[in-house]
Amino acid sequence: MVAGLSIVLAACGGENKSSDQQAAPGQSSQPAATATTPAAAGATHDVNMVLEGSSYKYVPDQLTIKPNDLIRYHNKSGGPHNVAFWSDSIPSGAASAITVPDPMAPLSSKLVVAPDEVIEVKFNNAPAGEYKYYCTPHLALGMKAKLTVK
Ligand SMILES: [Cu+2]
Numbered sequence: 001m002v003a004g005l006s007i008v009l010a011a012c013g014g015e016n017k018s019s020d021q022q023a024a025p026g027q028s029s030q031p032a033a034t035a036t037t038p039a040a041a042g043a044t045h046d047v048n049m050v051l052e053g054s055s056y057k058y059v060p061d062q063l064t065i066k067p068n069d070l071i072r073y074h075n076k077s078g079g080p081h082n083v084a085f086w087s088d089s090i091p092s093g094a095a096s097a098i099t100v101p102d103p104m105a106p107l108s109s110k111l112v113v114a115p116d117e118v119i120e121v122k123f124n125n126a127p128a129g130e131y132k133y134y135c136t137p138h139l140a141l142g143m144k145a146k147l148t149v150k
Contacts, residue, residue, distance in 0.1 A: 041068065063147050081112055084105070090131045
């Protein structure tokens with residue numbers, strides 16, 4: 001008797017819950033663009049990895065971001081490319097604030113080969129300062145760039 005009642009209540013609760021969940025995303029998506037909210041999810045930036053003529057480069061090669069932003073590096077031409085940070089060219093304490101996908105080494109992402117394949121580099125409370133990085137296969141050819149976190 002008691003068990004049957006609780007099942008009914010649970011079923012009612014489930015219906016109410018699903019209607020709440022439908023309402024919530026609509027309410028929260030509108031103010032998400034405000035930049036003043038502390039600890040909010042960061043913005044997303046796009047950087048292309050290209051071969052132009054005989055030059056391998058990141059475009060843009062300088063970018064200013066906020067401490068919790070995400071950068072999507074797109075393999076446009078001339079791959080394989082990757083994103084690797086010099087451990088001595090980032091602010092102190094910054095290494096743990098950077099997440100690279102499938103790292104080959106600390107702070108060094110996997111290589112992307114397929115057209116338009118993306119490397120997502122995530123920053124989590126990254127300290128302010130300059131972050132210099134390079135492409136491992138093309139470092140000798142000058143493929144390097146800089147981020148500024150502020
Ligand atoms: Cu490269």
